[in-house]
Amino acid sequence: MRPIEYARPETVGEAVELLSEHDGATAVLAGGTDLIYLMQKDVLDPPPRRLVDLKNIPELQDIRQQDDRLVIGACCTLEQIADSPLTAPLRALHDVIDGIRSIQVQQMGTIGGDLCHLPNCWYFRNGYGLLALNEGRSLVESGENRYHAIFGNQGPAKFVSASRFAPALIACGASVRIVGPQPDQQETVPLEYFYVAPKTNRQGVTILKPGQFLSHVIVPLARPLQTATYEVLQIEGLDWPLAAAAAALHVEGGVVRDARIVMGHVAPVPWIADAAARFLVGRSIDEDSAQRAGEMAVAGATPLSQNAYKVQLARTAVKRAVLKAAGLLEGGV
Amino acid sequence: MAERVVAWKPRDKNTVFGKEIDRIDGIEKASGYAKYTADINTPGTLYCKLLTCPHAHAKVVHLDVSRAERTPGVRAVEVLKPVGSEIQWDGTIVAVVAADRPEYAEDGVRAIKVQYEVLEHFVDEEDLQTAKKLQRTKDLGENTKGDVEAALKQAKVVHRGYYGIHTISHCCLETHGAHCQWQGDDQLDVHLSTQNVSGTAGQFAGPLGLDAANVSITCHYIGGGFGSKFAADEWGLACARLAKKTGRPVKLMLDRATELKIAGTRPSAFAQITIAADASGRVIAWDSHHWGTSGIAGGTVRLSQIPYIFDFENRRRRATGLVTNCGPNRAWRAPNHPQLCALTDTALDDLAAKLGMDSYDVFMKNLDRVSNDKQDVYREEMRIAAELIGWKDKWHPHGKGGRGPIKRGLGMALHTWGGRAHAATCLVRVHPDGTVESLAGSQDLGTGTRTVIAVVLAETFGLDVKDVRVRIGENKYPRSGPSGGSTTVGGVSGPNRRAGLEALWKIFDLVAKEYGVDANSLEARDKKIWSNGKVVCSWKDACRLIGPMPLEVQGTGPKKDGLTSDGVGGVQMADVSVDSETGVIRINKLVCVQDCGAIVDLKTAKSQVYGGMIMGIAYALTEERIMDNATGRFINADLENYKLPRIGDIGELVAEMYQPDSEYRRGVVGLGEPPVISTGAAISNAVANALGVRVSVLPMTPQRVLAALQATS
Known part of the structure; x- marks a missing residue:
């Protein structure tokens, strides 16, 4: 039997030490909703020799308000986040949890696990690596790319970022705390800089290095924001969005003073639509301005051979996220 | 008495x-x-893991299982594809490892040394032109009745369209497999996940050199078959051989990916169809060429049954099979019928739209051309279904489905089956x-x-x-x-x-x-x-x-004493909403009016109909085997990307059993297949009614819906 060590640290420091050994052939176990599957499919490179279970570290399971910031432990489950009154102002997060629809994943899945989720790219999950290369050539380009990237796909990575929360959290200005690789080492990084489009199969999808893990998500609460996420989901069950967008609007007197729009599942990283957001500043939200924001958001899209339809989906997701954030999305869609 | x-x-x-x-x-x-087969764990049972080929077309040039055999916990290895074997589809089982625990068996699979010579593959089931170029087609016949050309000239309206329906997998929740245990050298006890309890002993006995009388088959419960579980299968025999080799009970259930890839599919069908009518809406000509694949055998759906149900006066039809490196087909609930219905009843619906007529009226008008004896039954069932779905109040001409982004529409289709x-x-x-x-x-x-x-x-x-x-x-x-x-x-x-x-x-x-x-x-x-x-x-x-x-x-x-008979009709009507900005389709309501002779248990009969409609929603909207041209592999062979509808996707289902005394007098008729047949066409027609555009290929994913909308804008 392929030996595997299971470690249950009770402090962040212990966890860092346990993760740092075995030359990086370790993996963080949070909810386990995806890691176990990836191990069974034997597609992790290197295959982990030790799992470090973070669920017994109290500070990672806590949601608390510190001054004007919300600090969410990485091991908080989606259900815990949905049930916490502290998250009530962050509608965009609730939209994501509602969209996940699977009670099992809501109860087991964690926010940290979501943010570090590996792609659902079928080439990756069939053992062709993150970049899906075959003799140096991209399988995605000549193959089945209906669910792949329409932005940021000119480099070797053509999968889409899997995180459901990242667009909403980036739109809200969130940061993440990274601990390790030394037990007392930590840094805080804006979430938008957390993701990378890898150039090699072993680079991973985040800036995390061996021995590091994401311990907390920090969301600023100083300004009242109107937020929403809109995911285009084909079915009413657990499914990956075909495209998604999150919008965070700071509105005063019916006019947008500041805005952030981030698209998900359209690029190897969460894709920030700055031009669309800037366009909204100084305007009021209505069907027309939301539609134009959607159009601006997808202006630079570079679809692959099969996925031009995702441009339309991303455009619609942005429009509807903006309308929803403004409380203007009518029922039924 | x-x-x-x-x-x-x-x-x-x-x-x-x-x-x-x-x-x-x-x-x-x-x-x-x-207890299902997958639940059988007699003391000492060994577990199996499979080495499958990751190529669509390849030759095994080197295979060494000796390290696997020496792996701790591994008890035996059975080779199914020795060196020299040619493999014709992704997922083919090359070898099976039996071990004390599943994890040891996995170690054993990893220890097998295998090399393939990768050969050219062809897996595109829709691309007829490329298949022709590569000489990957089989002529499956052509025949003509009446004078199609003359009828087309006389016609008031001629409609030409392209239609299709992709391959799907049986996707049994309990995968195929067996638990085998020998009693001495000449008695084999098999727990088999099978639809064929009385018919499989010989399939084990022959290859294993046993007397059929010494093979016991048990299947108290089965977690789905849908037509794919009639045989002992090579993996069942491998399980028996491993049990013999090791002197231990052995359980071999296919893993999910292998189940989807090799344990049965429903062939695809794509068609160019010309259909023509006179001013009254009566169809006077049909001309079709359909193609598709059943894998390397190069079959598609049956030529003799198109146009489905209807037997039009002037008719030409032709079929071509595509020889592909895809997993083989097996009978899938109502073999041929769902695909043929999805080709025929959609074309008829488009013809109705072109005539400017209500689809219901055009179906009704052509009932005298049905090739079974159900003309009057269909008429009555259509009337009932129309009432249940509110056809008269809700139907509108195609494309008038509302002003906002959400469009609503109605569609219908007819089906038939034997059920003796x-x-x-x-x-x-x-x-x-x-x-x-x-x-x-x-x-x-x-x-x-x-x-x-x-x-x-x-x-x-x-x-x-x-x-x-x-x-x-x-x-x-x-x-x-x-x-x-x-x-x-x-x-x-x-x-x-x-x-x-x-x-x-x-x-x-x-x-x-x-x-x-x-x-x-x-x-x-x-x-x-x-x-x-x-x-x-x-x-x-x-x-x-x-x-x-x-x-x-x-x-x-059976006997000719009237207790049983055969032949059913049936109609389905769908009410759908389509988000024209995302291409997402929602089922509001689906009605099936179904005759089936005398009903034994009204509850299980209705359950059959519900199940059929749900399976129909799946192949209409989400379910599709995606073959990747780049690798030749069945790339979505998991339950994450092989999409099945969930409870929230089903909408309101109405199963109305048509049971006048005339039906009771016919005796008992089977009902398993009929309710799955016309769901796809009915939903497709409802989507066309909502959008004013035909989404020509099933499943109607957002990608296909948006492509259809874009093609007309």
């Missing part, structure tokens, strides 16, 4: 038969008490204490076989359903038929009724003698024996007269 004639009771005399009866094994299934009883026997045993047993080598594919048998015997003997013990799922019981083609309910109900009546008449004779009454005056109901409205004795008292040994009667079928 009356003379002794084999028949069902007059309809108004039934107390159980035709009522809504809960499944007698429902609690076992829902509680986990029911299969050849089967049973043994009915009445014990002196009044308990009743029925034994048959049948199986419950999910249709409620146990419940159907219990209902038939309870009605015959005047008992409650729970008073009947039904024993099925073992080949030591009297031979029954395989569960395929909607043949089981007729297959088991006829023999049980016949045997039950014969046993009952013997008991009546005993009662007549004992109590001095006329045997022909007797009837059994409410657990009592009655003569001319008066109680003669209790059922238990009557059974005591049997003597010390049970009374046994063999039942056989």
